[in-house]
Amino acid sequence: MRFLTAGESHGPKLTTIVDGIPSNMKINIDQINEELTRRQGGYGRGRRMKIEKDKVNITAGVRFGLTLGSPICLELINDDHTHWLKIMSPYEIDDNEEVKRQIHKPRPGHADLVGGMKYNHRDLRNVLERSSARETAARVVVGAICKQLLAKLDIHLYSRVVQIGKIKDENKYTVEEYRDNQDLNDIRFLSDQYVEEVHQLIDETKKNGDSLGGIVEVVVDGLIPTIGSYTQFDKKMDAHIADRIMSINAFKGVEFGDGFEMANMFGSEVQDPINYNKENGFNRDTNHLGGLEGGMTNGMPLVIRAVMKPIPTLYKPLNSVDIHTKEPYKAQLERSDSCAVPAASIVCEHMVAIALTEMILEEFQSNEINQLIDNYNRFKEWIKTY
Numbered sequence: 309m310r311f312l313t314a315g316e317s318h319g320p321k322l323t324t325i326v327d328g329i330p331s332n333m334k335i336n337i338d339q340i341n342e343e344l345t346r347r348q349g350g351y352g353r354g355r356r357m358k359i360e361k362d363k364v365n366i367t368a369g370v371r372f373g374l375t376l377g378s379p380i381c382l383e384l385i386n387d388d389h390t391h392w393l394k395i396m397s398p399y400e401i402d403d404n405e406e407v408k409r410q411i412h413k414p415r416p417g418h419a420d421l422v423g424g425m426k427y428n429h430r431d432l433r434n435v436l437e438r439s440s441a442r443e444t445a446a447r448v449v450v451g452a453i454c455k456q457l458l459a460k461l462d463i464h465l466y467s468r469v470v471q472i473g474k475i476k477d478e479n480k481y482t483v484e485e486y487r488d489n490q491d492l493n494d495i496r497f498l499s500d501q502y503v504e505e506v507h508q509l510i511d512e513t514k515k516n517g518d519s520l521g522g523i524v525e526v527v528v529d530g531l532i533p534t535i536g537s538y539t540q541f542d543k544k545m546d547a548h549i550a551d552r553i554m555s556i557n558a559f560k561g562v563e564f565g566d567g568f569e570m571a572n573m574f575g576s577e578v579q580d581p582i583n584y585n586k587e588n589g590f591n592r593d594t595n596h597l598g599g600l601e602g603g604m605t606n607g608m609p610l611v612i613r614a615v616m617k618p619i620p621t622l623y624k625p626l627n628s629v630d631i632h633t634k635e636p637y638k639a640q641l642e643r644s645d646s647c648a649v650p651a652a653s654i655v656c657e658h659m660v661a662i663a664l665t666e667m668i669l670e671e672f673q674s675n676e677i678n679q680l681i682d683n684y685n686r687f688k689e690w691i692k693t694y
């Protein structure tokens with residue numbers, strides 16, 4: 309499976325082409341739209357999310373609700389585009405004051421300065437439009453299709469926010485607790501005890517013209533062992549997941565299982581001892597490694613954490629330099645979220661779904677969904693006899 313997205317944040321729409329989804333798979337459009345709504349939520353987002361009502365439109369690759377095996381084309385309208393018709397017009401237009409208003413004071417931490425250098429743009433709008441995380445809505449559409457495919461193999465993904473700023477939920481949760489609690493509060497913490505404190509932190513931070521980041525967790529339940537491989541660097545499942553997560557705007561680190569904490573532990577505390585019994589086959593009592601050994605899933609739930617840096621656009625802007633005059637200035641002010649960690653947890657969940665689907669489709673190559681399910685389940689049964 310492969311996919312590409314196109315579209316500027318305030319352009320007419322986002323377009324995605326996904327190739328390689330097996331034929332005859334029922335696409336549940338309502339479920340895609342629910343995932344899009346989940347991504348739009350979260351305390352701390354800016355006004356833009358009140359303007360957009362993300363709903364997917366399928367224009368190719370699906371007939372009577374079933375995939376054809378041909379490329380699937382998916383669109384998301386940017387409702388905000390109606391306010392940017394002139395500024396974001398794809399057509400040549402006569403100069404006017406509004407259009408001439410260029411952005412030339414790059415925001416530290418955003419793509420503005422380096423993107424301007426790379427593509428030789430003197431108006432940094434030409435950079436920020438595409439570097440905006442608006443594009444992650446298109447990825448959630450792809451991830452939602454992947455989640456539907458994975459569900460047919462009895463693989464299920466959950467996510468939550470672990471930390472916003474310095475407020476951290478130190479509890480560890482079982483897969484069952486995840487499964488029973490996916491109707492999360494507006495900060496996407498599994499426990500309600502932090503809601504008020506986090507609201508206050510976000511409100512105060514916003515009042516100070518500052519922004520916040522945090523940590524998100526994705527858990528995957530139902531995976532068989534052996535997805536991915538130790539035989540080649542580009543077949544390692546952990547590396548592939550990390551790649552997909554690190555491609556999300558503002559993500560700066562990924563860890564699996566006990567992750568960075570492993571530096572403080574002994575080998576005997578980190579490796580998960582192996583048990584065997586007739587009913588469950590090979591199994592473990594612990595999951596310090598987060599479900600991955602040797603670049604392969606080991607049959608335990610995947611536990612993945614990732615860190616999002618604080619949003620770069622600040623209402624109290626940092627020092628910058630005007631790229632036209634080279635004079636020192638404060639960075640350009642753009643409408644912005646002050647905290648987008650809850651939304652980012654949804655994006656992360658969907659990028660993990662994409663990473664798993666890519667690897668599973670590579671390993672169980674099938675043109676048709678029922679063949680895929682048969683191939684996968686046959687292998688799942690065989691593993692039990694190992």
Ligand SMILES: Cc1cc2nc3c(=O)[nH]c(=O)nc-3n(C[C@H](O)[C@H](O)[C@H](O)COP(=O)(O)O)c2cc1C
Nearest residue numbers: 418419439440441557558620621644645648651652
């Ligand atoms: C869901 C989501 C929403 C975001 N919203 C904003 C925002 O409103 N303002 C902003 O400056 N950055 C926002 N970001 C982060 C920037 O898109 C990101 O920092 C920028 O593209 C530069 O890329 P880098 O941080 O990966 O280097 C958001 C990121 C995500 C995942």
Ligand SMILES: C=C(O[C@@H]1CC(C(=O)O)=C[C@@H](OP(=O)(O)O)[C@H]1O)C(=O)O
Nearest residue numbers: 354356439440441442445642643644645
């Ligand atoms: C549009 C989305 O997020 C945007 C991501 C973003 C950025 O710089 O990354 C900047 C903001 O854009 P705007 O200036 O239009 O409000 C966010 O709203 C979205 O998530 O759908």
